[in-house]
Amino acid sequence: MGITRTHQYLLPMLTASNNQVIYNIKKILKPKGGIIRVGIWDTTKNYIPNSVYILMHVKRLPVGDFNTILKDIKLDKSYIDDYLYGNYLYDYLHMFVVKCPYDKAYHNFIHSKYSEMFSKEEGLKIYPTQKSKHVDYINKVRKIIVKDESLKTHLESSLDVIIPSSNELDSSLIWEDEIFNYYPGCEDLVLNHYV
DSSP: OOOOHIIIIIHHHHHHTTOHHHHHHHHHHTTTOEEEEEESEETTSOOOTTEEEEEEEOTTSOHHHHHHHHHHHHHSTTEEEEEEESOHHHHOEEEEEEEOSOHHHHHHHHTTOGGGSSOHHHHHHHSOOOOOGGGTHHHHHHHHHTTOHHHHHHHHHHHTOOOOTTSOSSOOOOHHHHEETOOTTTHHHHHHHTO
């Protein structure tokens, strides 16, 4: 699975806000667990505004270690929920639901208004320059959020178009990618919550 826009735009916000919950979730990554996908909702559950769903693969983490980390995660004020996902005996998947610390940014994100998520100063702070290829997508997101003129020029020349200054430098959300167990029209519940 590719990296969703929720992963690109919202996950760095969780890291930048120094949430202890993200620190503990990263402990799961170290013993070869991994983030499978990040989204804004799982339709098998009630919609929770301003939340981020992080689906993790936890197969190689010993049960005792996982339970200890899970206990620490549940103590964090950003923690909302967690649950087994799929067939645990075969998939070893666990979902974590975490509160997004920036309500206004979340609202603008779900309306694909990326440049309205943060001021330029906040955008540069929350999405700092990355040198690792593993998280290089953060560099592009930062340029989109601050409407970097070099990115606009690059897009205009490669697409042979003129992008009006009122337009975003990224396309709208593809809801099928951002919502777990998506079904047509379920995004209306999310959007109508933020009218």
